Amino acid sequence: MSYSPPDWVLDSYVRTAADQAKGDRIEENVLRLFDQFRNRLLRYVLALGLPIEEGEEVVQEVFLSLFRHLQQGRPAHNLGGWLFRVAHNLGLKQRSANHKLRDVMAPDDEAAVEPRDTALSPEEGIIQYQRHQRLLAVVRALPEQDRLCLRLRAEGLRYREIAQTLGISLGSVSNSLTRSLARLARADGR
Amino acid sequence: MTHSDRHLSDKVLVRLADGELSAREANEGRAHLAACWDCRTRFVDLESAIGAFVHAYHAGLDPQLPPADGPRALLRACLQECGPISPGRRWLAITRSTVTATPWRYAFAALLLGLAALMGSRYHRRQQRYSVAALTAGVFPDRALTPGVVRSVEQKDVCSADDNDPAWLIPASVQQDVLREYGITGSRARDYQLDYLIPPSLGGTSDLQNVWPEPYSNSGWNGHVKDELENRLRQLVCEGRVSLSQAQRDISGDWTQAYNKYFHISRPGSAL
Numbered sequence: 001m002s003y004s005p006p007d008w009v010l011d012s013y014v015r016t017a018a019d020q021a022k023g024d025r026i027e028e029n030v031l032r033l034f035d036q037f038r039n040r041l042l043r044y045v046l047a048l049g050l051p052i053e054e055g056e057e058v059v060q061e062v063f064l065s066l067f068r069h070l071q072q073g074r075p076a077h078n079l080g081g082w083l084f085r086v087a088h089n090l091g092l093k094q095r096s097a098n099h100k101l102r103d104v105m106a107p108d109d110e111a112a113v114e115p116r117d118t119a120l121s122p123e124e125g126i127i128q129y130q131r132h133q134r135l136l137a138v139v140r141a142l143p144e145q146d147r148l149c150l151r152l153r154a155e156g157l158r159y160r161e162i163a164q165t166l167g168i169s170l171g172s173v174s175n176s177l178t179r180s181l182a183r184l185a186r187a188d189g190r
Numbered sequence: 191m192t193h194s195d196r197h198l199s200d201k202v203l204v205r206l207a208d209g210e211l212s213a214r215e216a217n218e219g220r221a222h223l224a225a226c227w228d229c230r231t232r233f234v235d236l237e238s239a240i241g242a243f244v245h246a247y248h249a250g251l252d253p254q255l256p257p258a259d260g261p262r263a264l265l266r267a268c269l270q271e272c273g274p275i276s277p278g279r280r281w282l283a284i285t286r287s288t289v290t291a292t293p294w295r296y297a298f299a300a301l302l303l304g305l306a307a308l309m310g311s312r313y314h315r316r317q318q319r320y321s322v323a324a325l326t327a328g329v330f331p332d333r334a335l336t337p338g339v340v341r342s343v344e345q346k347d348v349c350s351a352d353d354n355d356p357a358w359l360i361p362a363s364v365q366q367d368v369l370r371e372y373g374i375t376g377s378r379a380r381d382y383q384l385d386y387l388i389p390p391s392l393g394g395t396s397d398l399q400n401v402w403p404e405p406y407s408n409s410g411w412n413g414h415v416k417d418e419l420e421n422r423l424r425q426l427v428c429e430g431r432v433s434l435s436q437a438q439r440d441i442s443g444d445w446t447q448a449y450n451k452y453f454h455i456s457r458p459g460s461a462l
Contacts, residue, residue: 027269034265038258043251052254053454056261060455063265132246139243154247159210174210178201185232185239 026070034063037083040155044084045091047151054094062087081161084152088165131188138187142180149176198222198229203236260453263418267410329411329446331402335371336387338442339400343393349428351391358390360401368401381406385413388442389420392427393434411446419449426452 038059045055065086070076139147145166152162159173166173198206198219205211206219223230369379382403388394404413423441426432440448449455 027266030269031262031266034262035258038261039252039255042255043247046251046254047247052256053450056256056453056455060261060265060268064268067269128245131242132249135239135243135246136250150243151247153208154244159208174201174205177208178204181204181236181239181243182200184243185235188235188239188242 023071026067029070030063030067033066033079033083037080041083041087044151044155045087045094047147048088048091049095050091055091058087058090058094061090065090078161081157081164084155084157084161085165088148134187135184138183139180142183145172146176146180149173150180153177197226198232200232200236203229203233207233207237207240256454257422260415260418260422260449261455263415264410264455267412267415330444331387332372335399336402337399338387338438339395339397340388340393340438341395343434345427345430345434348391348393348424348434355390358396360384360386360396364396364398364401367398368403371398372403374403379403383413385416388438391420391424392437392441394438411449415449416445419445419452422452423448 041059041062042055045058046052050058062083066079066083069082139150142150145168148166149162152165157165159170159177162173163170168176202211202215202219206216206223209216211219223233365384368384369375369382374382382405384401385404386394386396387400387402390396394400406412420441423432423437427434427437440451
């Protein structure tokens with residue numbers, strides 16, 4: 001005696017297969033975005049003051065959140081801005097959780113910026129090194145919001161995306177960048 | 191060509207440099223710069239400061255960034271673990287179609303919902319327990335059977351070797367012996383891949399004591415992740431940053447710890 005499953009059961013299986021194909025596409029998209037954004041996000045969360053290991057885990061969590069976001073059929077436009085927003089929130093949460101509230105500029109400043117450019121002569125390398133140190137010292141003296149605006153802009157975010165990431169107005173982003181860049185230009189002595 | 195006596199503000203210059211002005215404002219700004227050397231000089235200084243900051247920013251952080259290959263492999267493993275749709279939602283899909291069928295199936299739907307809740311809670315508990323300990327089943331070989339064997343090689347031998355050397359294939363006779371030693375018989379063999387404990391790329395041999403069956407069902411710490419570690423170790427050995435013997439020790443011991451050490455990630459499922 002044979003048994004055929006009722007139509008409503010078969011229908012559910014067909015739907016599940018379609019979900020599988022959709023899931024594969026989402027996975028491909030997430031990995032493509034990982035290739036595109038991983039370094040930028042990692043640099044940003046490191047600049048928040050997280051050690052590398054925690055930074056990597058935050059970035060992993062960002063992309064798993066993206067996977068769930070897309071899986072639930074939520075908006076897929078401007079995912080770059082979305083990724084930075086989630087990375088910013090998770091990075092701050094992690095920083096707060098582990099109570100490592102040291103100077104958030106520390107990674108930029110503590111890193112030894114060596115004159116690595118082999119195209120430069122030793123003298124030129126030293127001049128470049130000193131220039132970098134001078135600029136980083138200016139950045140260190142900025143309020144945190146100004147530093148974050150500067151870094152997010154350096155990672156390629158537009159003003160609207162920076163405003164959304166930090167939860168501030170467009171005007172505040174513009175004022176912040178103007179203030180910071182004016183100081184950097186003065187310090188650069190040109 | 192004339193220009194207004196009023197110079198452009200820093201704010202307008204910054205927004206012009208960033209492409210954040212409207213088309214009309216940008217045209218006016220560029221026209222002003224073409225005529226006004228003062229503003230153009232300030233604009234150039236500003237651009238120069240942006241360039242210098244970006245160089246300093248990258249020079250400070252980029253050398254710290256580990257390679258992306260390992261984290262990418264971990265992400266892929268985690269995504270595959272998550273699946274295209276969570277088990278709880280899949281069961282919900284079935285129960286939805288059940289409920290929209292005929293009323294007499296409500297009882298069956300209730301039963302399915304109960305099962306879905308049970309499976310969902312088990313799923314979530316499993317996700318929460320996604321720890322190193324939970325992942326190690328099948329992650330490591332039986333040390334008595336597979337302690338690892340290396341040949342007498344030096345760093346230069348390893349680094350000059352061809353990745354596609356046919357000698358690196360595991361002989362069929364060794365494959366059969368390994369499966370037999372591990373008690374894997376019949377169709378169950380299809381559930382496993384055979385992997386070197388110490389890969390030939392790090393001086394490992396194809397002896398029986400250096401090959402073990404790794405279940406395909408491994409999530410998180412699977413063969414793909416181990417491959418990434420092997421590639422990373424070989425790279426470090428060839429760059430002279432890790433000795434060959436150290437690399438062999440690390441890969442033949444708790445390789446998940448070695449992964450943490452060389453990729454700075456504690457566990458593949460840590461973000462779940």
